Amino acid sequence: MIDELRLLRHINEPGLNTIDVYERLGGYGTLRKALLEMDPEAVLEELEASGLRGRGGAGFAMGKKASFIPKGAMDKYLCCNADESEPGTFKDRLLIQKNPHLLIEGIVIGARAAGINKAFIYIRGEYELQAGILEQAVRDAYYKGYLGENILGSDHTLSLVVHRGAGAYICGEETALLDSLEGKRGNPRLKPPFPANRGLYQGPTLINNVETLCNVPGIIEHGAEWFKSVGTEKSTGTKVVSVSGDVRRPGNYEIELGIPARDVVFGLAGGPPEGRNVKCWFPGGSSSPILLDEDLDRTYDYESMAEAGSMLGTASIIVVDDSHPIVDVAKSVANFYRHESCGKCTPCREGTNWTAKMLERMDRGEATPMDIEIMAQVQTNIIGNCLCVLGDSMAMPIGAMIEKFRDEFEEHIERRREELDRAAIGLGAEELAAGAHSGPSELIAPA
Amino acid sequence: MSGWDRPADLEKDPAVVPDPADVEVPDDLREEIEEYMRRYPDRRSAVIPALHAAQRVHGWCSPLAIAQVAAVMRVTPAYLSSIASFYDMLNEEPVGRRAVYVCTSVSCALSKPERVLEAIEEQAREQQLEDTEIRAFECLGACDMAPMASVDGRYVGPLDPSDAEEIVAAIKEGRTVLPGRGLEDEDYRLPWGGRA
Numbered sequence: 001m002i003d004e005l006r007l008l009r010h011i012n013e014p015g016l017n018t019i020d021v022y023e024r025l026g027g028y029g030t031l032r033k034a035l036l037e038m039d040p041e042a043v044l045e046e047l048e049a050s051g052l053r054g055r056g057g058a059g060f061a062m063g064k065k066a067s068f069i070p071k072g073a074m075d076k077y078l079c080c081n082a083d084e085s086e087p088g089t090f091k092d093r094l095l096i097q098k099n100p101h102l103l104i105e106g107i108v109i110g111a112r113a114a115g116i117n118k119a120f121i122y123i124r125g126e127y128e129l130q131a132g133i134l135e136q137a138v139r140d141a142y143y144k145g146y147l148g149e150n151i152l153g154s155d156h157t158l159s160l161v162v163h164r165g166a167g168a169y170i171c172g173e174e175t176a177l178l179d180s181l182e183g184k185r186g187n188p189r190l191k192p193p194f195p196a197n198r199g200l201y202q203g204p205t206l207i208n209n210v211e212t213l214c215n216v217p218g219i220i221e222h223g224a225e226w227f228k229s230v231g232t233e234k235s236t237g238t239k240v241v242s243v244s245g246d247v248r249r250p251g252n253y254e255i256e257l258g259i260p261a262r263d264v265v266f267g268l269a270g271g272p273p274e275g276r277n278v279k280c281w282f283p284g285g286s287s288s289p290i291l292l293d294e295d296l297d298r299t300y301d302y303e304s305m306a307e308a309g310s311m312l313g314t315a316s317i318i319v320v321d322d323s324h325p326i327v328d329v330a331k332s333v334a335n336f337y338r339h340e341s342c343g344k345c346t347p348c349r350e351g352t353n354w355t356a357k358m359l360e361r362m363d364r365g366e367a368t369p370m371d372i373e374i375m376a377q378v379q380t381n382i383i384g385n386c387l388c389v390l391g392d393s394m395a396m397p398i399g400a401m402i403e404k405f406r407d408e409f410e411e412h413i414e415r416r417r418e419e420l421d422r423a424a425i426g427l428g429a430e431e432l433a434a435g436a437h438s439g440p441s442e443l444i445a446p447a
Numbered sequence: 448m449s450g451w452d453r454p455a456d457l458e459k460d461p462a463v464v465p466d467p468a469d470v471e472v473p474d475d476l477r478e479e480i481e482e483y484m485r486r487y488p489d490r491r492s493a494v495i496p497a498l499h500a501a502q503r504v505h506g507w508c509s510p511l512a513i514a515q516v517a518a519v520m521r522v523t524p525a526y527l528s529s530i531a532s533f534y535d536m537l538n539e540e541p542v543g544r545r546a547v548y549v550c551t552s553v554s555c556a557l558s559k560p561e562r563v564l565e566a567i568e569e570q571a572r573e574q575q576l577e578d579t580e581i582r583a584f585e586c587l588g589a590c591d592m593a594p595m596a597s598v599d600g601r602y603v604g605p606l607d608p609s610d611a612e613e614i615v616a617a618i619k620e621g622r623t624v625l626p627g628r629g630l631e632d633e634d635y636r637l638p639w640g641g642r643a
Contacts, residue, residue, distance in 0.1 A: 012642060075488070084588050085585070085586055085588065086586070087552040087553040087554055087585075087586040087590070088553060088554050088586075088590055089586075089588065089590075090588045090589055090590055090591060092588075093588050093589070094643075097630075118488075124588070125495075125499075125534070125536045126536070126548070126584075126587050126588065126597060126600075127588065128600030129600065129601075129602070129630065129631050161486050161487070163492075163495075163496075164495065164496060164499070165495065165534070166495045166498075166499065166534035166535070166536040166537050167534050167535030167536035167537075167584075167585075168533065168534050168535065169585060169586075180495070181492060182489060182491065182492055183487075183489065183490075183491030183492045183493065183494040183495070183530070184491075184530070185529055185530060185533040186533065186534075201488055201489060242590065242591070244554040244590035244591055244593060245553075245554050245557050245590070245593075246557055248639060249637075249639045249641055250590065250591040250593070250637065250639075250641075251591050251637065251641045251642075251643065252591070270639070282553075286552070286553040286554075286586075316590075318553060318554050318557075318590070320557060324557060328556070329553070329556075329557075332551075332552065332553045332556040333553055336552050336553060336585055336586065339585055340585060342533075
C-alpha cells in the first residue's frame with residue numbers, strides 16, 4: 001500500500017471542487033511553475049521521464065504520445081477523454097466530480113508541453129452532474145486567468161471547451177471521439193493517420209484520459225523521480241482502481257501498481273460476501289479477459305496482467321462470485337457490446353449480434369454443444385479484424401470464458417435442453433423445480 | 448423502431464437546408480444554439496448540444512425540433528437525423544420528457560437490476576405516470592452504487608424493487624427522488640459506509 005494518497009489526497013475535503021478551496025490547498029501552484037519557471041521542452045522531458053502510462057485502457061506512454069505532436073505554428077488540439085463508459089469503471093467520475101481543477105491544471109500543463117492552444121473535454125452525456133461541475137470549474141479558471149490568453153502572464157494561451165456526449169460507448173474510442181466532436185456519428189477512423197498527425201479537424205491532436213492528465217500536476221510539482229518512486233519499473237506511479245461486483249466494499253481505491261491483486265480484491269474491497277467464493281474477475285473492465293481466483297496472487301500491474309493473458313485496461317476490477325452462472329455473465333457482456341457496436345465493421349456488428357443470440361439460445365435450451373465451437377470461432381474472427389477494438393472487447397472476455405468454463409457451458413446447454421424437452425411434454429416449471437423430473441418415469445407423466 | 452427499419456418515402460424530394468424565413472425558432476433556442484456554434488472551429492461540432500437543447504424544448508427530436516436546429520445551424524434535416532438516431536440520449540420518438548435509466552450492464556447485472564426495472568415499470572403503470580421514458584440503460588459509470596438508476600441525471604442507488612413506489616411518486620409530484628441516496632447528496636454514503 002502507499003504511505004500517502006496522491007491523486008485522491010484531498011478528495012474528501014469539503015468544497016474541493018471550488019476554485020477557492022483548490023487554491024487554498026496549493027492548487028494551480030504547479031501551473032505557475034510549469035509556465036513561468038520551465039520551458040515547454042523541460043515539461044515534456046519530465047513527463048517522458050516519469051514513465052506515466054495512459055490510464056484510459058491502452059496504457060501507452062503519455063509523454064511519448066505528447067512528443068509525437070509536431071512542433072511549429074499550426075492548429076493543434078488536446079482532447080481529454082472523459083467518456084468513461086466501460087462497465088466497471090467509475091474513477092474519472094470521482095476525479096471530475098470531486099477535483100475538477102486538478103484535471104484543468106493537468107490539461108493546461110499538458111497542452112503547454114505539446115504546444116497546443118485549443119483543448120476540449122469530451123464528457124459522456126450521462127455524467128450531467130459532473131459536466132455541470134466541470135463547466136463551472138472551467139468558467140472559474142477562465143475568470144482567474146488560468147485559462148485564456150497569456151495565462152499567468154506567460155506566452156501560453158489555451159481555450160478549453162467542455163463538450164457533452166449523448167450516450168454512445170464507442171465515443172470513448174479515440175478516433176470515434178474525434179468524429180463525434182466534429183459533429184458526426186461516432187464511427188472510428190482508419191489508422192494511420194494517427195491522431196497525433198491528423199486528428200480533430202485534421203490537425204495534430206493529443207488525446208488523454210482524465211486520470212492521465214490528473215497525474216500531470218503531481219509529476220511537474222515533485223518531479224519524475226518522485227512519481228517513479230512507487231510502482232514497478234514499467235508500471236510507474238499510483239493508479240485509481242474501481243472495484244465493483246460481488247465485493248463487500250465496492251469503490252475507488254488508489255493503489256501502488258505492482259501490489260498483489262488479492263490485496264485489492266480482499267484487502268481493500270473486502271472480497272465476496274460471506275460464504276461465497278471468487279468465481280472469476282475482470283481485471284480491467286468488462287473488455288478484459290476474465291481471470292480466476294488463483295490469478296489473484298499475481299501482482300496488479302500492466303505487465304503482470306498481460307502475462308496472465310488479460311490486461312490492466314482501465315484498472316477496473318469486477319468480481320463475480322460463485323452464485324452466478326457463467327452464461328449469465330457472458331450474456332451481460334455480449335449484450336452490452338452488441339448494443340454499443342457502431343455497426344461500421346462487419347465482424348463487430350455481426351459478431352456481437354451472433355454471440356448475444358447464441359447465448360440466448362443456450363439459455364432457452366435451443367443450443368447444441370456445437371454452438372460453443374461456433375461461438376468460440378466467431379470470437380476469433382472478430383479479433384484484429386475491425387477498425388477499433390470494440391468487437392475485440394467482447395471477443396476477448398467471451399473467448400476467455402469459453403476457454404476457462406467450457407464444462408459449465410456444456411452443462412448449461414444440456415440442462416436447459418432437458419428442461420425444454422420436459423416442458424414440451426407438459427411438465428411445468430414448478431413441477432420441474434419441485435424435482436418432478438428426477439426419474440425417467442416422470443417423462444411420461446400426464447400434463 | 449430504429450432508422451433503417453423505416454422505408455424511405457420515394458415520392459418526396461430530399462429535405463434541403465431550410466429557408467430561415469420558413470421556420471420559426473424560439474429566440475431562447477436560437478441564441479443557445481448560436482452560442483454552441485461559436486464555441487467550435489467548425490459549427491457542425493455543435494450538433495449534439497444543439498439537438499439536446501431542442502429536445503429540452505420539444506420533449507423529443509421531433510420533425511419540428513429537427514427543422515429548427517437545421518434552420519439555425521444551416522445543415523440538412525437528414526444530417527441531424529443521422530446524429531439523433533445514433534446517440535441513445537437523443538430520441539426520435541416522443542418517449543417522454545422525464546427519463547429513468549436503469550443500469551443493466553455487467554457490474555450492475557450481478558445484482559439483478561431487471562427486478563428494479565420491472566418494479567419501476569409496474570409502479571409507473573399503477574400510478575399512471577405519464578411522459579416518462581423508463582428503460583434499461585448501458586453502464587452509467589456508477590458500479591459502486593449497483594443496482595442503480597439515473598432519474599433525469601440524478602444518480603440514485605443502491606436500489607431495491609421496494610424503492611420503485613417512492614421513485615415513481617417523486618417523479619410524479621416533482622420532488623427530489625430518494626433524498627440522501629443520490630450521488631450528488633452531501634451526506635451520500637455507500638451501504639458499507641464508504642464515499643462514492
